Amino acid sequence: MQEGIDQKSRFSQHAVFRAGVTVLFILLVFAIFRYMSVPKSFGQYGYYRGDNVTEWVSMDLSYAPPGNTVCSKCHEQVAQATSQAEHNKLNCQSCHGPLMAHVRKPAESHPAVAGNAELCGTCHRELVGRTKEQIASVKVGEHSGGLDCTRCHDPHQPWSKIGGRQW
Amino acid sequence: MVKETFTRRDFVISATKVLAVGILAPAGALPAARRISALETAQQTPVPQLWRGKEWSFLIDIEKCIGCANCVGACKKENGVPLDQEVYRTWVERYLVDSNEKVRVDSPGGGLNFRQLDIKPEKQFFVPKLCNQCHNAPCIQVCPVGATYKTGDGVVLVDRKRCIGCRYCIQACPYGARFLHPILKVADKCTWCYHRISKGMLPVCVQVCPTGARKFGNLKDPDSEVATLKKKARTRVLKPDMGTKPNLYYLGLDEVVK
Numbered sequence: 551m552q553e554g555i556d557q558k559s560r561f562s563q564h565a566v567f568r569a570g571v572t573v574l575f576i577l578l579v580f581a582i583f584r585y586m587s588v589p590k591s592f593g594q595y596g597y598y599r600g601d602n603v604t605e606w607v608s609m610d611l612s613y614a615p616p617g618n619t620v621c622s623k624c625h626e627q628v629a630q631a632t633s634q635a636e637h638n639k640l641n642c643q644s645c646h647g648p649l650m651a652h653v654r655k656p657a658e659s660h661p662a663v664a665g666n667a668e669l670c671g672t673c674h675r676e677l678v679g680r681t682k683e684q685i686a687s688v689k690v691g692e693h694s695g696g697l698d699c700t701r702c703h704d705p706h707q708p709w710s711k712i713g714g715r716q717w
Numbered sequence: 718m719v720k721e722t723f724t725r726r727d728f729v730i731s732a733t734k735v736l737a738v739g740i741l742a743p744a745g746a747l748p749a750a751r752r753i754s755a756l757e758t759a760q761q762t763p764v765p766q767l768w769r770g771k772e773w774s775f776l777i778d779i780e781k782c783i784g785c786a787n788c789v790g791a792c793k794k795e796n797g798v799p800l801d802q803e804v805y806r807t808w809v810e811r812y813l814v815d816s817n818e819k820v821r822v823d824s825p826g827g828g829l830n831f832r833q834l835d836i837k838p839e840k841q842f843f844v845p846k847l848c849n850q851c852h853n854a855p856c857i858q859v860c861p862v863g864a865t866y867k868t869g870d871g872v873v874l875v876d877r878k879r880c881i882g883c884r885y886c887i888q889a890c891p892y893g894a895r896f897l898h899p900i901l902k903v904a905d906k907c908t909w910c911y912h913r914i915s916k917g918m919l920p921v922c923v924q925v926c927p928t929g930a931r932k933f934g935n936l937k938d939p940d941s942e943v944a945t946l947k948k949k950a951r952t953r954v955l956k957p958d959m960g961t962k963p964n965l966y967y968l969g970l971d972e973v974v975k
Contacts, residue, residue, distance in 0.1 A: 640927050
């Protein structure tokens with residue numbers, strides 16, 4: 551009798567022990583799996599990888615910083631001329647394109663601008679959708695007869711070349 | 718143990734150090750180099766502080782847009798979106814409404830290739846579109862891997878390392894603002910140039926807009942243009958019935974715009 555009870559309790563002790571080990575093992579596997587699969591900064595600020603914010607912040611620029619402050623440090627004269635005429639609200643890079651490479655290494659990158667109807671026409675060609683009240687627009691072919699816009703208009707002071715408004 | 722002899726080896730080492738300092742220090746102090754490094758690093762604050770007191774907001778004045786699509790091209794160049802493919806972080810739509818209230822909408826090349834048409838519409842205007850950075854963004858809810866999220870200053874971003882390219886978010890966006898990046902094969906969309914605004918600059922589309930139709934600023938700064946305009950002018954958002962609570966507002970938006 552006595553022996554039977556002992557055996558029984560020994561058996562149940564074994565079972566508890568084995569179950570415990572199994573549960574611990576599963577937990578350990580889960581912990582390892584979780585450690586390996588969840589990125590380090592995940593959950594730092596919310597349900598996402600916190601480090602990603604810094605990754606976006608440190609992305610490289612191709613357009614130089616705002617205003618025309620950077621450009622005017624070297625190109626003072628032309629910046630001054632532009633600031634007094636019709637195109638004064640424009641950013642240099644609106645027409646000249648991305649200039650960060652030029653700002654970083656002025657000697658190595660010289661961005662060229664085509665002063666032709668294709669560029670000027672993006673704003674100034676007649677187009678259904680835009681009105682004459684919004685913007686001075688022309689039928690490009692008729693207006694210039696195929697010449698480059700810069701033959702008559704200095705983009706920095708649109709009327710100065712043809713004896714119009716001089717600033 | 719104290720070394721007492723100054724060997725040739727010691728001499729060479731210290732001479733190199735002196736030389737290195739002599740050459741590198743003036744080079745580092747070059748005016749151009751200093752100016753650029755200041756531009757890029759000065760305003761890089763650590764993340765939680767970066768968000769303090771900021772709630773970015775975007776406002777577009779429809780009356781001022783002339784459909785030049787300068788913004789579309791600049792955005793692609795700034796953010797590494799392939800120029801020759803039909804994917805856009807921002808694009809411009811042309812709305813032409815005739816006298817029978819029939820609406821014609823087009824956006825060839827995202828607005829870069831508008832053609833002159835032989836029609837005289839009753840109403841004509843351009844609507845620039847981009848990510849609305851919704852307060853209640855469906856794209857964030859559907860992402861199965863937590864790759865898209867809203868920052869503390871109100872911009873929805875995509876974690877490119879985490880995105881598995883399943884396209885759920887592209888389907889979920891009611892504004893069609895998302896696309897699969899053709900090269901990286903991850904979801905991509907407008908970030909309001911997060912790399913610029915976090916350094917005190919404007920998003921590139923706002924910077925190059927020749928007419929000032931695009932406005933960007935901090936709503937928590939009462940003096941910012943966007944905050945003032947939002948207070949006094951009548952603004953509208955796109956698809957308010959979707960319940961997404963967009964953070965992109967329009968001035969003078971016609972009711973035909975979807």
